[in-house]
Amino acid sequence: MGSRTVVADVADELARRVATGEYRPGDLMPSVRQVAEEFGMNRATAQLILGRLESYGFVQARRGKGFTIRDVRVEGGMDVYRHLFRFSITAPAVAAEMFADIVEVERGIVGEALLAYTLGPKVLDQVELTAAVDALEAMARRPEPDHIQIIEAEIALVRKLLGVLGMTMQRAVLNSIADMVVEVPEAVTAYFAVAADLHVLVWRALLAMWDVESAPSEAQLALFDDLFTLYHQKVTARFDELVGEAPVGTVTRLSSAV
16 A cells, blocks of 8 residues: 555554545544444554544544544634545545635635735835745756745745734644645646746746835725635646546636636
């Protein structure tokens, strides 16, 4: 079942069944004996596996009854949602819906931070910000860009803005979103539905706005919001295509609209 430990591999398989609805909320998980028999292991190992599912937040131990499946999509926190998204990748409709939610939350946090900093006092060192964007550009222009490294660099830039804006809760949520995305290769690929250079161009445009004393015009802000929205539409469309929830060519049609 893969190169990892048996406990991890079997726990992931059972978690996938919960995430995709094969096991229903409120039902009992297979017992220790049933898990041991299905996967050809001893009961002590099966007990460890069910304990790992409990640590994921997918099941709850009931004295004398075994493990009950939790309604993780309703009751789970950010860490549970992270596991849920990873295990849902084999169910295209579920994964696509979850990714759309992730992108929408990320877009809201990043958009709010960029707007607030653009309209407020510029307290960060512009030279330091420029150096960070220069480093981002160097990553993007490599023959084979490391997309995870680029995502992490962009998250670090947004973290700086959230920090000086006092948006600490949003920063925590953004960190969790970054963890969710980098664990799923299809999600990482989707965030680069257009060339990595576009990520750099956006930051260059922001630096130019932050470098002038006058506030941006309403037209400039509206244009940025439109481009930001279109970019995220491409991201979700690309993810849908990758997991098989959208017909091939969706991204191409969106690209032609730019």
